[in-house]
Amino acid sequence: MAGKKHGGNTVATVTSIVKPIAEKLGLILWDVRFVKEGASWYLRIFIDKAGGVTLDDCEAMSRAVSDPLDEADPISQAYFLEISSPGIERELTRPEHFEAMKGREVSVNLFRPTEDGEKEIIATLVGLDGDSIMLADLDGVNFEINKKDAVSVKLYDCEDYGDLDYDE
DSSP states (O other), X not given: OOOOOOSSOHHHHHHHHHHHHHHHTTXXXXXXXXXXXXXXXXXXXXXXXXXXXOHHHHHHHHHHHHHHHHHHXXXXXXXXXXXXXXXXXXXXXXXXXXXXXXXXEEEEEESSOOTTSOSEEEEEEEEEETTEEEEEOTTOOEEEEEGGGEEEEEEOSOTTGXXXXXXX
């Protein structure tokens, strides 16, 4: 796909176009990423729903967003469109991700090791408070990590994936 950017943030523009489409299809728009890998640009749209996303869901979303994206033309260079599930070990990036996944086990990868030399922390997500990721260790002791110190925060070993609850 090719297009012309008309100003503003590409991800925000694409999100505003595709979110209502996802909702109409009974899906949740988990994330939108516009990234360059090698010489190619990729527009990645991650969708979700309780019980998990099927290949049919991805195909339906791809068909539904293709024409509106072409019409809006929000991207100036050629790109590949990819629609997928965020996966079981999905990355939490937005406040609504942290809210939806409260009480779940997460893996927090850090830029620098802790005083104990750990670069990965596995804990229960309590929530997000401003710039702090609120966690609880195995003993139930609460602690926090500054979001800027985390490379990534992902769900960890989520066995009850089909039971995810989205409250919007």
